[in-house]
Amino acid sequence: MGRLLLAVALIFLSGRAAAAPIALQFWHSMSGEKGELLASVVDRFNAAPENAGKVRVELQFIGTYEEGLNKLRTALLAGRGPHLVQITDIGTQAMADSGAIVPLQDYIDRDPSFPIREILLPIRRYYEIGGRLYSLPFASSGxxxxxxxxxxxxxxxxxxxxxxxxxxxxxxxxxxxxxxxxxxxxxxxxxxxxxxxxxxxxxxxxxxxxxxxxxxxxxxxxxxxxxxxxxxxxxxxxxxxxxxxxxxxxxxxxxxxxxxxxxxxxxxxxxxxxxxxxxxxxxxxxxxxxxxxxxxxIVGGNSLWILKDKPADERAAAYRFLKFMASKESQRAWHVGTGYFPIRADVIANLEKEGFYARNPAAKTAIDQLRAAADVPAARGALLGxxxxxxxxxxxxxxxxxxxxxxxxxxxxxxxxxxxxxxxxxxxxxxxxxxxxxxxxxxx
The missing domain is CATH 3.40.190.10 (Periplasmic binding protein-like II)
Known part of the structure; x- marks a missing residue:
């Protein structure tokens, strides 16, 4: 009887372990009110019915962009990197060369529902290398x-x-x-x-x-x-x-x-x-x-990257989170709460219809400036390792x-x-x- 109870207990425990939610470590550099807003957006993802009890994003502040890059470099050498990391815009070429990331385009190619056509072209162009989008533009500015x-x-x-x-x-x-x-x-x-x-x-x-x-x-x-x-x-x-x-x-x-x-x-x-x-x-x-x-x-700010040294199911969950961050709801909340660009054209169109920019014309200045830029290499910014x-x-x-x-x-x-x-x-x-x-x- 003792052995039977032990076997049942082990089966129960293994079942609990299999059902444990995936915990995604997300390293970021947003402090103050922007950090609080980011936490609220992440909380909405964690609380969504399709994620609750299955996937949970855990935020960790890693200092300034420069401090974050140094911490990531050290963590990768030690094999202790996060699932997701927020990296300054100028880190794009170095991240692509690192061998430590999964290009976002790899997931987009298999997901026709990703809103790639809604992402403003100048923003998308900045984070593309060879026509492929490597990371998700998130806190984009000008x-x-x-x-x-x-x-x-x-x-x-x-x-x-x-x-x-x-x-x-x-x-x-x-x-x-x-x-x-x-x-x-x-x-x-x-x-x-x-x-x-x-x-x-x-x-x-x-x-x-x-x-x-x-x-x-x-x-x-x-x-x-x-x-x-x-x-x-x-x-x-x-x-x-x-x-x-x-x-x-x-x-x-x-x-x-x-x-x-x-x-x-x-x-x-x-x-x-x-x-x-x-x-x-x-x-x-x-x-x-x-x-x-x-x-x-040139677009400034930062983008979100998926690290590859994780199990496939965890990387897939990380992509699901980035897709949420690219959603209309997330982009609207981030733009209205900070002044960073919404990366989506449909979010801008909806806010315009609602009179948001009529009430807040200063928030539209950079958007109009971005859209007026010529689609030339000068305005796409430089890629330097x-x-x-x-x-x-x-x-x-x-x-x-x-x-x-x-x-x-x-x-x-x-x-x-x-x-x-x-x-x-x-x-x-x-x-x-x-x-x-x-x-x-x-x-x-």
Whole structure:
């Protein structure tokens, strides 16, 4: 009898284990109110009848984008990676090369119900490599101009600047040294340098920004790059630009305090900035160079990736979660709650019909700007396996230029040399690893 009871107990326990819900670890970099909203979206997935008791997503905050990449790299080396991870936009090529992920397209090809045609083309294009979508765009953003409408009225400026020249002229008119007020500011971040280049229809890297073939070099001394640096450094020199250094918060605080009348930053902060400002905030597209060369702005933000070193049923559950994150309900909640783009055209259309953008025109600025961009390599952004290092070199060069320690040409030539060297070493390592994997696959 004792043996019979033991056998029954073991059968019962094995049945319970088989029915245990799949627990998916999802590493992310959303903090504050955005992190809380992400948790609420995940809670809805977990509570859905088709998921309750079967699949559960467990969130883990892993710090900034840079900290998250480092933590993921360490975890993968130790064989302890998550099922899903949120990665900054510039990590796309490195993630694709890592051998650690399953391209989202592998699942989409087998699922005709995935809303691929609803994803806005510029956003989809950014995360595609060779025409295949590698990750799910989620928190997608773009750069826009925020301006203090009260300061504009006081200076008798009737509309936002549309060109680099107008931006510089308006910044001068809005500057008041006696009151320590400047015309414009933005973070010392390579993203703005890249956006100013793309706005001119120019490329950051060869081989059509790494879209036609793997990028082998960057161009930081092109006419467009020189124009971007000249605009930035020129306004610092004449006192109309507040150079508050690296980091996103100092520039935003400078604007919100009224010390700068204009701010270039991400659309992801649109609702937060409007809520915190003590003056009327208006938004406008990123100014361009005034030429007719097709260009646009580049998608920023991050995307969600499926890691492959997990059982097939867990990877399938991870895909189910990403499909939920791409749903109309999830995209609507994320956009309305943050200011990030909804990645779906039908969500935008529905909100427009409901009058959401009539009530919140600032939320539409970046969407209209994105849709107006030409479908050219410049506006698709660059694919670089060493993008993080490249940005570090660019930002170091910009610091030297804006402080007056080096000429723009000398500093950017130095950054280009360092960036190209890092990219060359990376490409050689990827090629060697691919060759080794190919030769290994031919063995017995």
């Amino acid at each position: 750069p826009i101009l925020y301006y203090n409408a009260d300061a504009f009225a006081a200076a008798a400026i009737k509309s936002a600047p549309r060109t680099f020249a107008q931006l510089r002229d308006d910044a001068r008119r809005l500057t008041d040294p006696a009151r320590r007020l400047t015309g414009v500011t933005w973070p010392l971040h390579s993203w703005f340098f890249e956006e100013l280049i793309a706005r001119q229809g120019a490329l950051l890297a060869d081989h059509e920004n790494g879209r036609a073939d793997r990028a082998t070099s960057v161009d930081l001394v092109s006419p467009a790059a020189r124009a971007a640096v000249a605009l930035w450094a020129g306004m610092v020199q004449d006192g109309s630009f507040a150079n508050v250094g690296r980091g996103w918060d100092p520039a935003e605080q400078n604007f919100l305090s009224g010390r700068s009348a204009m701010l270039l930053t991400s659309t992801s902060d649109v609702f937060e900035i409007q809520k915190k400002a003590s003056f009327r905030v208006r938004t406008a597209p990123l100014p361009g160079d005034g030429s007719n060369v097709p260009g646009g702005t 060493t993008f993080a290092q490249t940005r570090e070199y660019i930002e170091s060069a910009l610091e030297l230029i804006l402080a007056g320690y080096q000429t723009p040409d000398a500093a950017m030539a130095w950054a280009q040399s360092r960036a190209d060297d890092a990219l060359s070493r990376y490409n050689r390592a990827v090629a060697a690893e691919s060759s080794q994997a190919a030769s290994g696959s031919k063995g017995p």
